[in-house]
Amino acid sequence: MKIAVAGTGYVGLITGVCLAEMGYDVVCSDIREDKVLLLQSGCAPIYEPGIHSLLRRNLDAGRLLFTADPEIAYKNADIIFIAVGTPENPDGTANLDHVYEAAYTIGLCIEKDSIICTKSTVPVGTNERIKEIIQSVKPAHLEVQTVSTPEFLREGSAIYDFFHGDRIIIGTDSEEAAKIVEQIFLPLKIPLVKTDPRSAEMIKYASNAFLATKISFINEIAAICDKVGANIEEVAFGIGRDRRIGPQFLQAGIGYGGSCFPKDTKALVQIAGHVEHQFELLEAVIKVNNRQQILAVQKAKEMFGSLEGMRVAVLGLAFKPDTDDIREASSLTIIEALLAEGASVIAYDPVAIPNARKVFGEALEFTADIQTAISGAELALITTEWDHIKYLPLEKYVQFMKNPVIFDGRNCYSLMEVSNHPITYISIGRPPLHPKKAQKPARKNSNMEGRYDETFTSILPD
Ligand code: NAD
Secondary structure, three states, X not given: OEEEEEOOOHHHHHHHXXXXXXXXXXXXXXXXXXXXXXXXXXXXOOOOOOHHHHHHHHHHOOXXXXXXXXXXXXXXXXXEEEXXXXXXXXXXXXXXXXXXXXXXXXXXXXXXXXXXXXXXXXXXXXXXXXXXXXXXXXXXXXXXXXXXXXXXXOOOOHHHHHHHOOOEEEEOOOHHHXXXXXXXXXXXXXXXXXXXXXXXXXXXXXXXXXXHHHHHHHHHXXXXXXXXXXXXXXXXXXXXXXXXXXXXXXXXXXXXXXXXXXXHHHHHXXXXXHOOOOOHHHHHHHHHHHHHHHHHHHHHHHXXXXXXXXXXXXXXXXXXOOOOOOOOOHHHHHHHHXXXXXXXXXXXXXXXXXXXXXXXXXXXXXXXXXXXXXXXXXXXXXXXXXXXXXXXXXXXXXXXXXXOEEEEOOOOOOHHHHOOOOOEEEEXXXXXXXXXXXXXXXXXXXXXXXXXXXXXXXXXXX
């Protein structure tokens, strides 16, 4: 079985490397020659825990090839996965240019019957269009089947998710193609959901929309907690114990970001709109998230009046821990707002600085050393719950900041722990703490103690 993958981004690279790890012969293609060269040399262009060792092992074993020449990738492939990007258009719809280009190229290059599986997140009906495009250019004697196989991996644990996913969706009208795709993934023993292509495409959008809804829901509850004096952590714990609800995605914070939820929620609103259905619930989810992302800056303005000239440390650039992906990260919105307010920003992140530099250039300072970030800062904003941040002892803020004020957008610290330090501490959906109130007798118990390694200030690829 020869497999090709179109696109070597977060999804395509993980798919290609993991399929090779399963023992398949895999050729990954990308239109970006720089990425291909890097991958050929055994280096991953993205940060993803575990990727380097898998990449090198499979390159060395000769099961994995990277090429910028689509003919080499597609001509002998039995199965071709499309994993190219589907970014957001200005009107919120999914931009399918890369998907259709890939389909066109595949049609031109194939020299045998093949099955085309789409992993990219695409609106309902796209797989049909992909088939039409390939049919229009492929050699007449070849048979092509299309299968919608949407991807659910989480950046930061993408390799684990490939091998231990909750389900694999196989959406096709071809029984034969479904059986072949099923065979590929059978060794993983992951439950398969076989369905029609349109339902498969909708499953992906509905899954992301539901998870985003949970996040905005808990953020709404957090906003009410703030006003009525309840504690969102207690509330979320109590809600999450209900097995019908579950504890996941109930962490209040400064909103969801990343390359999927923001664009996929907007795309689903558009998909609904095109069939004259106003998806009011999802519109509200997006609105709440936009509000949540800017909350930290609003609260800082309320507290300080003006942020002009204030030194602010933004702790975390990646949209979540264990990735270098900053697409639609809440940190970006926050930094833009801080700069607009005239603040002087220094941003810390262990791996995402190169990506953030591409966005902000010299408009702010960057550091991969957390102590440098907070040194002399008047305000520290926690935007990503990296372990380096979660386990930074609170004494460090006291030691290195002028009058430590922390806005914790990810509720990384327990209130009990903070209350033992002379720190002004604002978090999400939990009562604020101020130094005067906070001078309580020390409590034994910090389970964070000893978990921060002074030398562990940046992460190198595995
Ligand atoms: P990405 O932007 O990281 O990577 C896309 C890659 O495709 C790029 O390297 C680009 O150069 C390449 N490409 C573009 N056109 C091409 C073509 N014609 N032929 C070959 N390569 C081409 O995107 P991603 O984050 O990997 O996402 C890919 C798709 O998977 C999107 O639809 C996304 O919504 C979906 N998805 C992403 C995630 C995630 O966590 N990133 C999770 C699930 C689903």
